[in-house]
Amino acid sequence: MEDEEEDEELEREKRRALQAVFGESDDDDGGEQITPFHLHVGIPPFSVLPSLPFSGRTKGDAYDQRQDKASWEQVEGIRGLWLCRDFLSPELQSTLLAAIENEGWFTEETHNQAMRFGDLPIWASDLSDLIQEAAAVSDAEPHPIPGHLLWRDPLFDQLIVNVYAPGEGICFHVDLMRFEDGIAVVSLESPCVMDFSPLAAADAGEGSPSPAKIPVLLHPGSLMVLSGEARYRWEHGIDRRPGFQMWEGEELRQGRRTSITLRRLRRSPSG
Numbered sequence: 001m002e003d004e005e006e007d008e009e010l011e012r013e014k015r016r017a018l019q020a021v022f023g024e025s026d027d028d029d030g031g032e033q034i035t036p037f038h039l040h041v042g043i044p045p046f047s048v049l050p051s052l053p054f055s056g057r058t059k060g061d062a063y064d065q066r067q068d069k070a071s072w073e074q075v076e077g078i079r080g081l082w083l084c085r086d087f088l089s090p091e092l093q094s095t096l097l098a099a100i101e102n103e104g105w106f107t108e109e110t111h112n113q114a115m116r117f118g119d120l121p122i123w124a125s126d127l128s129d130l131i132q133e134a135a136a137v138s139d140a141e142p143h144p145i146p147g148h149l150l151w152r153d154p155l156f157d158q159l160i161v162n163v164y165a166p167g168e169g170i171c172f173h174v175d176l177m178r179f180e181d182g183i184a185v186v187s188l189e190s191p192c193v194m195d196f197s198p199l200a201a202a203d204a205g206e207g208s209p210s211p212a213k214i215p216v217l218l219h220p221g222s223l224m225v226l227s228g229e230a231r232y233r234w235e236h237g238i239d240r241r242p243g244f245q246m247w248e249g250e251e252l253r254q255g256r257r258t259s260i261t262l263r264r265l266r267r268s269p270s271g
């Protein structure tokens with residue numbers, strides 16, 4: 001009975017999340033560039049997980065494959081936004097993509113999003129461990145993931161995998177308040193430019209006006225982490241209309257892009 005109630009609550013949560021994140025289009029940016037996602041809500045339950053090289057390691061093995069310590073950089077002008085460009089080796093990127101493909105979520109062309117709440121598939125909790133380790137060993141200051149977020153348990157309990165065809169992006173948005181602070185996005189397959197735009201209230205009272213948009217290049221294999229201001233006071237979006245994916249004066253060649261977003265649901269006051 002309790003389980004059923006929980007399931008129902010999760011279903012409601014899912015619907016609210018879908019509606020809030022993708023149902024409302026943004027009006028200050030034309031709003032037309034976004035092909036609404038054909039949402040794939042009826043995700044089959046996990047059956048027996050195949051043994052993939054990504055899973056079944058002892059904690060830290062995958063990370064140890066890396067030659068160097070992950071290099072974190074803070075995005076200038078956006079407090080709380082960190083990038084780790086070389087987060088996943090090409091080998092781990094392929095392994096992750098294979099694990100996602102193996103889920104069978106995207107067998108139909110109209111399916112381009114999968115969402116999980118609660119227990120994450122093994123490959124995603126491995127990924128979460130990798131994120132935790134990469135942040136924990138960082139000597140960057142301030143810390144890419146503040147301690148009170150980094151050591152919560154579980155670090156993440158919600159997963160979204162998005163598959164973007166060329167030309168498809170995502171409207172400007174702030175992630176739902178139903179999710180806690182501390183959001184991680186791993187990019188796979190092809191690079192894209194994500195734009196960050198400050199919420200109006202964020203510049204009120206500050207001396208110099210913030211720029212309208214700060215573009216951030218997301219490489220395949222990179223990890224982006226948002227916390228604090230980056231999470232609450234900036235909107236982010238991806239505009240992949242022709243002519244809008246510019247980086248250093250050149251337009252990026254668009255291919256399919258897969259992203260993995262990890263977040264944690266806010267606990268209800270009742271616990």
Ligand SMILES: O=C(O)CCC(=O)C(=O)O
Pocket residue numbers: 021160162170175185236259260261
């Ligand atoms: O696909 C991405 O890189 C970001 C997705 C995103 O912003 C979200 O799911 O809230």
Ligand SMILES: [Fe+2]
Pocket residue numbers: 173174175236
């Ligand atoms: Fe988002």
